[in-house]
Structures are given as C-alpha cells and as structure tokens.
Amino acid sequence: MWLYALRRLILTVPILFGVTVICFALVHIAPGDPIQNLLSPTASQADADRLRAAYGLDEPLPIQYVIWLGKVLVGNLGMSISDNAPVASEVVRAFGNTIVIALISVVLAFVLSTIMGAIAAYKAGSIIDKAIIAVAVFGISVPPFWLGVVLVIVFAVDLFWLPATGMGSGGSQGFNYFSWHDFQFAVMPIIALALPPLGIMTRTTRSSLAEILNQDFIQTLKAKGLSRTRIMTHAIRNIMPQAIAMLGLQFGYLIGGSVLVETVFTWPGTGFLLNKAILSRDIPLLQGTILVLATAFVLINLVVDLAQSMIDPRIKRN
Structure with missing residues (x-):
C-alpha cells in the first residue's frame, strides 16, 4: 500500500x-x-x-x-494586472470560498444519491424506481447556471426567502457557515451545484446496486434469513469503491466547473475569479487560477485512488 x-x-x-x-x-x-x-x-x-x-x-x-x-x-503566482494585488492571496481566498460550497454540495449529493439509488435498486421496475430515475435524468440534463437563474427568480425575487447574490455585507471576510444569517447566501449556489452530481451518482448507484442484488451471494444471504436492511448493507458495501471514485471525480468537477454558477450568484470563488480574469485578460491571475484548479483536480484523483485501495483490499494496485 x-x-x-x-x-x-x-x-x-x-x-x-x-x-x-x-x-x-x-x-x-x-x-x-x-x-x-x-x-x-x-x-x-x-x-x-x-x-x-x-x-x-x-x-x-x-x-x-x-x-x-x-x-x-516557491509559491509566487505573480501580481494581478487588473488589481495590482498578489495573485496567490486572491486565488487562495477565492479557492476557500469555492471548496466549501463544492464540498457541501458533493457530500449532500452523495448521501441523497446513496439513499435514492438504494431505494430505486430495491424497488426496480416500480413507480418509485421510475420517479427516482426521472429526478436523476432531470439533474443530469438541467444546466446548473439555468437552474441558478430559476432559483433566484423563485426564492429571491418572488418569495423573498433567500438573498439573491453575494456573501452578505461583510463579504468573505468573517463569513460564518454555521450562522444562518450568513449561510443563507450559500443555499442556492449549493443546490445549483449539487443537482448534477446527484443525478449522476444516483443513476450509478442504482445500476450498480441492481447488478449486485442479482448476484448469487445475495441469494445466499436471503436463504440464510438475513433481514432486508443487512442485505442492503452488504450490497452497498460492495459498491463503495466505485461510489468513492465517483464522489472524488464529482468533487473535482465542481471545483473546476463552477464558473457560471458562481457568476450567476456573484459568489466570490475561483469560478467568479476566473471569469473576471478572462474578461480583463489578466494573464497572471488567469494562469494562477487555472493552475490551482488543475492541481486540486490532480490531487483529488490521487486521494481517491488511495482511498479505494484502503476501502476495498480486493483492489490490487500494480
């Protein structure tokens, strides 16, 4: 190992x-x-x-x-041409804002997709299964930025339940994710980011579990009189390496693919910073942001590979 x-x-x-x-x-x-x-x-x-x-x-x-x-x-990403500020400090601040909402989104999607996928696999062919598949297809098909616009119209403009954009009057400085006064600004970006991985992971979980539940060892467990809950626990344990790999990939995609969502909500993360750098043709800022995002994606894949080997010792690495 x-x-x-x-x-x-x-x-x-x-x-x-x-x-x-x-x-x-x-x-x-x-x-x-x-x-x-x-x-x-x-x-x-x-x-x-x-x-x-x-x-x-x-x-x-x-x-x-x-x-x-x-x-x-040596950790020096240069100076921003448009702001005349150190690129490293701007990217680190923006990356912190992005990674928190991306992490919350992917964990939320992972938990819900595991539950929904397990229910759909157990009720394969039923109305519940078809309804869950429809939700998954909707999540995969809907562009996150379009969903963000719809969320703003419904929950901010029409219902006045949530703030539309930004991180509040204090910005990222002093933003407290454990305070509803601050966290309400992150609710809609999290929902917009969570829906695509929810759809992808739900379909993957459902298809993997459906295949597992038809294998011989599951029939043996049923013959031994194990409860449905314990049988599903064994089945879910068998798909965990694949689920962890999907979780890591989706986390990496959310970190690097949040440009439009963060622009819609004016969320000061790396996506918003990247959009700003592109529009102003700020080469040092653009290079620094892309480099940090790409490095994060590579390291996340490395962690996923190692986690798979630790979770399932049957996976042999050569």
Missing part, C-alpha cells in the same frame, strides 16, 4: 509539470493584449513597452515560462 502511494506521488510530478505547460500555453494562445486594458487612449507606444517590460511580457515565451515556473515553485 505504501509503495503504491509513493509510486502514485512520484507519477503526479510529471502530470503537474504537464499541467503548468498547458496552462501557460493556453493562456498565451488566447487573443488580446492585457496591457491595452491598463493604458489610456492617449498613451504612447513607449508607455505600452514600459508596462509590458514591467510585467515581463516582453521576453520570448519560453523565457517567460521558465521565469513563471520558477516563481510558482
């Missing part, structure tokens, strides 16, 4: 290196000049060249990459 973990950690290094190359290349391939956003209409070419030199954008791209990678390795 420890040898496998060490091997996976070593293999993560070239993956992360490839992430830095792709991140740097994609940002610079995109059209537009970030320096033009900082210049006044009356600025001269000399002013533009001076600013470009100040941000290191006058060097050849390979030199820029080496300089940027060297700074990244």
Whole structure:
C-alpha cells in the first residue's frame, strides 16, 4: 500500500509539470493584449513597452515560462494586472470560498444519491424506481447556471426567502457557515451545484446496486434469513469503491466547473475569479487560477485512488 502511494506521488510530478505547460500555453494562445486594458487612449507606444517590460511580457515565451515556473515553485503566482494585488492571496481566498460550497454540495449529493439509488435498486421496475430515475435524468440534463437563474427568480425575487447574490455585507471576510444569517447566501449556489452530481451518482448507484442484488451471494444471504436492511448493507458495501471514485471525480468537477454558477450568484470563488480574469485578460491571475484548479483536480484523483485501495483490499494496485 505504501509503495503504491509513493509510486502514485512520484507519477503526479510529471502530470503537474504537464499541467503548468498547458496552462501557460493556453493562456498565451488566447487573443488580446492585457496591457491595452491598463493604458489610456492617449498613451504612447513607449508607455505600452514600459508596462509590458514591467510585467515581463516582453521576453520570448519560453523565457517567460521558465521565469513563471520558477516563481510558482516557491509559491509566487505573480501580481494581478487588473488589481495590482498578489495573485496567490486572491486565488487562495477565492479557492476557500469555492471548496466549501463544492464540498457541501458533493457530500449532500452523495448521501441523497446513496439513499435514492438504494431505494430505486430495491424497488426496480416500480413507480418509485421510475420517479427516482426521472429526478436523476432531470439533474443530469438541467444546466446548473439555468437552474441558478430559476432559483433566484423563485426564492429571491418572488418569495423573498433567500438573498439573491453575494456573501452578505461583510463579504468573505468573517463569513460564518454555521450562522444562518450568513449561510443563507450559500443555499442556492449549493443546490445549483449539487443537482448534477446527484443525478449522476444516483443513476450509478442504482445500476450498480441492481447488478449486485442479482448476484448469487445475495441469494445466499436471503436463504440464510438475513433481514432486508443487512442485505442492503452488504450490497452497498460492495459498491463503495466505485461510489468513492465517483464522489472524488464529482468533487473535482465542481471545483473546476463552477464558473457560471458562481457568476450567476456573484459568489466570490475561483469560478467568479476566473471569469473576471478572462474578461480583463489578466494573464497572471488567469494562469494562477487555472493552475490551482488543475492541481486540486490532480490531487483529488490521487486521494481517491488511495482511498479505494484502503476501502476495498480486493483492489490490487500494480
């Protein structure tokens, strides 16, 4: 187990290196000049060249990459062009806001999908099964940003039950997730983010459990007189490695794929920050945000692989 973990950690290094190359290349391939956003209409070419030199954008791209990678390795993601603030501090603050609602969303989706999938598998072919499948298909099919708009219209505009956008008057500073006064701002973003993984994991759980319940060892357990609850417990235990893998993947997708949802709710997370960086063509901020999101996704997959081996010793890692 420890040898496998060490091997996976070593293999993560070239993956992360490839992430830095792709991140740097994609940002610079995109059209537009970030320096033009900082210049006044009356600025001269000399002013533009001076600013470009100040941000290191006058060097050849390979030199820029080496300089940027060297700074990244010591935790320096550069300075934001639009805000003139350290990129690392902005990304860390935004990442904290994103990871909390993403974690709550995926845990909520995991718990509900396990319950709904188990009920659907046990009642396979019934009206309850078809209703749960319909809910799952709805969750997979509905765009999260569209659902976010609908939630705002219904619960904020029509019913006045929840605030529409933001994190309150205090912003992310001092935001308390254990206080309803603050947490109410996170309710609709969490619902919008939780629905797609709920649909995906419910269908996966239902199909896996339905297959397990038809296997011979389940018939043996029934013949021995075990209760329905204990039989379902054994069946659910057998799908846990697959469920954990799905949980980790969905968590990674929520962290990196929350751009539109956070934009709809003006939630100051990495998605909102990424959208801001794209619109302002802020290269350091864009690179830093993408790099942190990609690194988080790679590390989450690493943790999932290790967790699968620990949960199910039958899984052999070579």
